[in-house]
Amino acid sequence: MGFFNSSFGVLALLLATVVLPNASRAAVATPPPSGDADAAAVGIDSTCTKPHVRKEWRRLTIDERKSYIGAVKCMMGKPGVAPLDAVTNRFEDFLATHIVQALDSHFVGVFYPYHRFLLSRYEQELWECGWDRGLGQPFWDWTLDVERDEDLFKSPVFDTDTGFGGNGGWIGGNFTHPAPGMIVQPPQDVPDRTGGGCLQTGPFADLTTFLGPQNNTDKKGRNCVRRDMAPASLRNMSGPARVAEAMQLPNYGSWERTTDGVSLHPGGHWGVGGLYGSMTDLWASPADPVFWLHHSNLDRAWWSWQTRDPAHIYDISGPLVFFDYSNKMAGNLTLDSTVWNGLGDYRKGDDGRKAHAHSAGRAVLRLR
Ligand SMILES: [Cu+2]
DSSP: OHHHHSOOOOOTTTTTTTTSHHHHHTTBOSOOSSTTOOHHHHTSBTTOSSOOBOOBGGGSOHHHHHHHHHHHHHHHHSOOOSSOTTOOSHHHHHHHHHHHTHHHHSSSTTHHHHHHHHHHHHHHHHHHTTOOTTBOOOBOOGGGGOSSHHHHHHOGGGOTTTSSOOOEEEOOBOSSSBOTTOOOOSSSOOTTOOOEEEEOSSTTTTOEESSOSTTOOSOOSOEEOBOOOOHHHHHHHHSHHHHHHHHTOOSHHHHHHHHHHTSHHHHHHHHHHTTTOGGGOTTTGGGSTTHHHHHHHHHHHHHHHHTTSHHHHTOOOOBSSTTOTTOSSSOBOOTTOOOOOSSSOGGGTOOHHHHHHHTTTOOSSOOO
16 A cells, blocks of 8 residues: 555645745646556656655665754754744744644634645755755654554654654643643543653653743743653554545545544654644744654645545645634635745734734745
């Protein structure tokens, strides 16, 4: 089955549908006749002869893994451009963007295109920081780490030397009775959680930020990145059975609603973030660098679903307003909708251009 075996070598499609409809449609050929071949083979963008190859983390060489981690650290050492005191580096520009736009980009139709675009911008920053331009943003295939509970803790993705470090230390409490001072992130309990403390191991041990928790963008105290791994949650929401089911969903509307809210997307977030962890934070989850591997796999899943059926390639729908799946408050996303990443606020009616003005011509993530 192609979803697991294909290398997902493709950014060709990246901006092909919703993200930059006018600029890219000219380069877009007829949708592919069938199957899950890669973009070059199906003629999505015939101008892309050397697609960047996104690989599963454990398919990278050890040197490549270290190089990727070095590129993330490089971003953490570069000045940020977001006009917020709490942003102290380039890595945090992306975190700030995700916080400010969280309620415009989750449980809405634009969820997938928004994150595809953000991921692409992050990927370009990695290249600026020395990451191999032949390689794209690596992904974490959740299905490789769910057979037994211990698989998650032993995953090369969470290696303390050549991965993103392990779990946080144990902190008690539950959804209704959290430990003093702890913020519960998901809307329900996560009984299989195993940690909750600050990230203590690996290349990002003791990582902190002023941004978050949740929608905080003020420069108050620093918070640590927390992990609260929940192996059963990962298995139940993002395991092979859920992926197989998701691939059968008939249209973008059902794909988006199911995988964004119920299965694949929350699975990867809760599997690492549990009850207290950063990854379960709807706003500030990109504080944990492993966010980008999770979302790269989610983007790969979307691509796999898109290329399964010619009718899927340009299929787009879903609410314009947070969780408005019955379209009571606003309409549906279309291929002509604008997608942008920046610090402007969709909810105040800012369009992409105003977002640029809003951040004084220094949009955190510029449309190109
Ligand atoms: Cu997100």
